[in-house]
Amino acid sequence: MSNHIPSQLQPYIQLVEFLGCVLGNQCEVVLHDVRNIENSIVAIKNSHISNRKVGGSLTDLALKILKNKSYVEKDYLLNYSGKTHEGKIVRSSTFFIKDDLGNVVGLLCFNMDLSKMVETRNLLDSLINGAFEVSSNGLDLNGRTPGDIENPIEDFHTSIEELTTSIILKTLSETTISPDRMSADEKIEVVKQLNEKGVFLIKGAVSEVALYLKTSEATVYRYLNKLDTKQQNGKFINELQH
Template identity: 75%
Template sequence: MSESVSLQIKKYIPLVEFLGSVMGSHCEVVLHDVRNIENSIVAIKNSHISNRKVGGSLTDLALKILKDKSYIGKDFLINYAGKTQDGKIVRSSTFFIKDDMGNVIGMLCFNMDVSKMVETRNLLDSLINGAMEVPENGLQLEGKQPGHHDPPIEDLHTSIEDLTTSIVCKTISETGITPDRMSSEEKMEVIQKLNEKGVFLIKGSVSEVAKHMKTSEATVYRYLNKA
């Protein structure tokens, strides 16, 4: 890592404190150095929202962005839903910090805790729209149901181990088949999906994947090479 690139990330650290103070205690501001996936967080303000701290890891969404390079031609990603490990709903946005070659080297992220706002909206929805269950002889107009909100597309985990386990378990569960009943083709498909999600950018992930897939590390590497 060159000194100039290191300084390019460091200059955003005072901005984390400033923006976190301006936005208030309901907004978490996080600065990531994406060249260190396992310990990417270099500064954080209002950390009580996700309970993460300096030295924490990237999120599942950030891994996918790095893997598929969807940041190319884009400066930021705004207003997507996320969820903390203890269940808080957050509205998130990310600014991409790039080097002179256009590669992402850092991310400045905002996570607004909207849990209480969602609870308030749900209460108002129930008052405005009435009961969720409609009697057989009743009629309800079509539209968004009370309590509707965008499903989270990002999970904010407090450790790289929790992040890895969460992605692997979620990907396996999406198949509807337990690893001990999977065919070789089905296992290779899971490995390919994990690769697309950037799991194998994480150090030690092959061992973790092999454990959950009930196979050997050598087999995981073989599937990766085929994928």
């Protein structure tokens, strides 16, 4: 076991191998070291599901969790939907590994490949109802159902560059205005959304964002400083009011 891996994560490395064998080859088990966003995967079993490997990066959802610190009040997330780079549908759960101060140091993730099950269910639905239907019970963390294959909330990528580009393009697709026609305020809003998704936790993300927004790195940094100042002022006003 590598000395670069935090001591809190060392016991989980063997557990990844064990759980991967117990749960079967349709369940991918992954251990992430969140200190190293670009190369967070330190152990993985049944990697054929997402085609990731040791040295791979965090996912978009994991970045968002680190950014908004939702792990503070939770110990785990259960049964949310995801999609691999190849389009496989997975049902995922994540356990937060924390230090003595409650800070997250690692993530133990389970990704169950549902592709064949979804195909079988849709086939049965078509035979029973005469049309494909998607239905399920139980809510996941975003208010969607675990079987909601139309709107997976996590994407798996094989490289940090791929992840960064995917989040940027997805965010830009949510507006009808092209970057070269955006006002400064509209670009600030895009930067705000990307910041909330944890994009700027990734090394080199500022230059990538600047490229897609058709502006300079200095301008993106200025937008981030403006957002940070606004957030700090908001906290100060809120404290005065209470």
